[in-house]
Amino acid sequence: MSNYHIKHLEEYFQVYRKSVRNPESFWEEIAEEHFVWRKRWDKVLDWDFTKPEIKWFEGAKLNITENCIDRHLHIRGDKTAILFEPNDPNENAQHITYNQLHARVSQFANVLKSKGIQKGDRVVIYLPMIPELAISVLACARIGAIHSVVFAGFSATALATRINDCEAKMVLTSDGSYRGSKTIDLKGIVDEALINCPGVEKVLVAKRINSDIHMESGRDEWLMPLLDDASDECEPEIMDAEDPLFILYTSGSTGKPKGMMHTTAGYMVYTAFTFKNVFQYRENDVYWCTADIGWITGHSYIVYGPLANGATTVMFEGVPSYPDFGRFWEIVEKHKITQFYTAPTAIRALAKENLDFVSNRNLSSLKVLGTVGEPINEEAWHWYNDHVGEKKCPIVDTWWQTETGGILISPIPFSTPTKPTYATLPMPGIQPALMDENGNEIFGNQVDGRLCIKFPWPSIARTIWGNHQRYKDTYFSAYENSYFTGDGALRDEVGYYRITGRVDDVIIVSGHNLGTAPIEDAINEHPAVAESAIVGFPHDIKGNALYGYVTLKETGENRDRDNLRKEINQQIADKIGPIAKLDKIQFTVGLPKTRSGKIMRRILRKIASKETSNLGDTSTLLNPEVVQKIMDEAL
Numbered sequence: 001m002s003n004y005h006i007k008h009l010e011e012y013f014q015v016y017r018k019s020v021r022n023p024e025s026f027w028e029e030i031a032e033e034h035f036v037w038r039k040r041w042d043k044v045l046d047w048d049f050t051k052p053e054i055k056w057f058e059g060a061k062l063n064i065t066e067n068c069i070d071r072h073l074h075i076r077g078d079k080t081a082i083l084f085e086p087n088d089p090n091e092n093a094q095h096i097t098y099n100q101l102h103a104r105v106s107q108f109a110n111v112l113k114s115k116g117i118q119k120g121d122r123v124v125i126y127l128p129m130i131p132e133l134a135i136s137v138l139a140c141a142r143i144g145a146i147h148s149v150v151f152a153g154f155s156a157t158a159l160a161t162r163i164n165d166c167e168a169k170m171v172l173t174s175d176g177s178y179r180g181s182k183t184i185d186l187k188g189i190v191d192e193a194l195i196n197c198p199g200v201e202k203v204l205v206a207k208r209i210n211s212d213i214h215m216e217s218g219r220d221e222w223l224m225p226l227l228d229d230a231s232d233e234c235e236p237e238i239m240d241a242e243d244p245l246f247i248l249y250t251s252g253s254t255g256k257p258k259g260m261m262h263t264t265a266g267y268m269v270y271t272a273f274t275f276k277n278v279f280q281y282r283e284n285d286v287y288w289c290t291a292d293i294g295w296i297t298g299h300s301y302i303v304y305g306p307l308a309n310g311a312t313t314v315m316f317e318g319v320p321s322y323p324d325f326g327r328f329w330e331i332v333e334k335h336k337i338t339q340f341y342t343a344p345t346a347i348r349a350l351a352k353e354n355l356d357f358v359s360n361r362n363l364s365s366l367k368v369l370g371t372v373g374e375p376i377n378e379e380a381w382h383w384y385n386d387h388v389g390e391k392k393c394p395i396v397d398t399w400w401q402t403e404t405g406g407i408l409i410s411p412i413p414f415s416t417p418t419k420p421t422y423a424t425l426p427m428p429g430i431q432p433a434l435m436d437e438n439g440n441e442i443f444g445n446q447v448d449g450r451l452c453i454k455f456p457w458p459s460i461a462r463t464i465w466g467n468h469q470r471y472k473d474t475y476f477s478a479y480e481n482s483y484f485t486g487d488g489a490l491r492d493e494v495g496y497y498r499i500t501g502r503v504d505d506v507i508i509v510s511g512h513n514l515g516t517a518p519i520e521d522a523i524n525e526h527p528a529v530a531e532s533a534i535v536g537f538p539h540d541i542k543g544n545a546l547y548g549y550v551t552l553k554e555t556g557e558n559r560d561r562d563n564l565r566k567e568i569n570q571q572i573a574d575k576i577g578p579i580a581k582l583d584k585i586q587f588t589v590g591l592p593k594t595r596s597g598k599i600m601r602r603i604l605r606k607i608a609s610k611e612t613s614n615l616g617d618t619s620t621l622l623n624p625e626v627v628q629k630i631m632d633e634a635l
């Protein structure tokens with residue numbers, strides 16, 4: 001029996017039992033058989049959740065790009081590694097073979113080195129979904145530099161915060177990006193961010209939209225001539241198993257974004273293993289994940305997981321609605337996609353459009369469909385199943401997080417019977433637990449609680465960059481000896497898990513993880529605003545949308561409310577990005593607070609969701625009179 005590729009339910013249970021009884025030998029066997037190592041590990045696992053400290057494959061030496069590229073060359077050199085589908089359907093797709101990828105990553109790595117980047121340096125990548133994005137990620141990994149990709153929809157302020165937090169020396173960007181019918185001035189955003197980033201020495205700029213941009217002399221250089229002149233051979237830097245591979249920022253419920261740090265060997269083994277199983281990947285499949293590489297989904301399941309398996313992975317530059325709402329299905333037909341992985345919010349948006357967009361396309365190449373990022377509702381699940389999968393493709397509802405590095409709970413297609421809205425069963429090696437509010441584990445089935453994981457898995461983030469205490473406080477302090485996910489979940493009568501949503505102040509909007517605190521901070525910086533509170537409320541397409549309660553300073557009282565709303569949203573777009581804009585803004589005389597001054601979001605959430613018949617316990621409120629007023633004026 002090969003543990004690496006599970007093919008039926010009985011096998012899943014066997015593998016799962018084995019993985020839990022003896023996790024070390026389980027992961028060791030997979031690491032041994034499926035990867036190339038420059039030196040073998042001395043110890044498979046060392047962990048202590050109280051510190052917390054987690055080490056996998058300690059003592060091993062490797063380079064992840066050797067595993068993702070070099071080792072495929074003799075058997076798959078001419079196979080397409082990255083299939084780039086441009087924003088404009090009239091522009092040709094690009095097939096980048098493993099041989100070409102090897103050359104381009106090596107050239108890029110040599111350019112980074114020639115510009116002073118060394119092992120351990122941080123490089124911030126602010127690029128659109130063009131091949132240079134994947135190539136630069138791999139080029140950093142090639143030389144042991146730590147990449148930190150910032151999603152190219154974030155604002156200059158958000159970009160600057162991340163650059164400064166990880167103390168990056170270099171930023172990689174492009175002259176601009178295409179997004180549907182629009183172009184975006186990425187370089188302008190970088191220029192604005194860098195006013196506040198004294199540590200950045202170099203900016204390398206890829207050409208995409210041929211716009212006329214400002215190049216700061218001594219700091220900015222075009223990538224193209226540098227790449228052309230660079231050698232296409234670059235010896236991989238030999239890394240330790242626990243050397244950092246990348247930092248990726250995610251929102252927290254309070255404070256600044258958390259730079260989740262992932263390391264090399266465990267991340268590689270886990271993403272490769274889960275990619276193979278969750279998508280039942282076979283040689284010659286054409287796999288497409290519609291995420292952006294700026295999110296963890298793109299890191300693990302566009303770049304590293306697929307390439308570690310020698311797969312063909314599609315990178316799509318555009319949006320689902322351009323030139324029309326049939327674009328996804330046109331691409332599936334054109335490239336004969338076999339596995340398609342997207343977010344529920346995209347499915348809900350496309351399900352609202354004319355069915356002809358889907359039914360006019362030949363989607364018979366599809367074998368497996370996936371979703372990620374937020375709970376999928378029953379209606380969207382059925383639409384996906386009926387019209388995209390034509391009832392022949394299992395849907396894998398994959399639950400995981402930036403912090404987990406890879407998928408933790410998901411069906412295994414053709415093995416695990418699926419159930420709409422259920423992420424179903426844990427991956428091998430994953431030991432979920434549901435906890436009650438007193439910190440005790442809830443055993444048995446048909447129960448719900450807070451979702452924790454009791455044992456480490458290879459791709460768990462090792463720390464928050466520069467703030468290990470915050471890592472400990474956020475994830476390892478709520479429950480003894482367990483990783484706390486921040487999600488609620490229920491376990492049904494057969495042991496399937498359904499994720500019910502966040503139990504903290506993180507709100508998932510269109511699959512994007514948004515913390516309330518940074519948005520409130522952005523609003524409060526508006527000169528007319530005294531205070532604000534943000535909550536989520538159900539939205540047809542986005543899953544959740546944002547509802548803001550804003551109290552004004554006296555000086556703001558006579559201002560036109562609609563103008564204020566526009567200004568507040570502009571402020572949010574400037575500080576964070578357009579994804580964090582509010583759908584509704586209600587001006588209120590005050591916010592409901594406890595005697596200790598904490599805003600009672602529970603009440604505000606109910607009002608925003610129009611569930612005001614039972615507001616729960618309001619006896620601890622300092623100012624109960626504002627609640628009625630807020631209800632009367634609710635939008």
Ligand code: WT7
Pocket residue numbers: 250295296297371372373374375376397398399400401402403423485486487499500501502508511512513
């Ligand atoms: C949060 C993590 C994992 C990559 C994308 C998001 C929610 C994620 C599911 C799912 C229900 C889900 C959780 C989680 N989430 N996948 N299949 N069903 N909820 O990564 O930005 O770190 O967000 O997304 O609430 O905690 P992220």
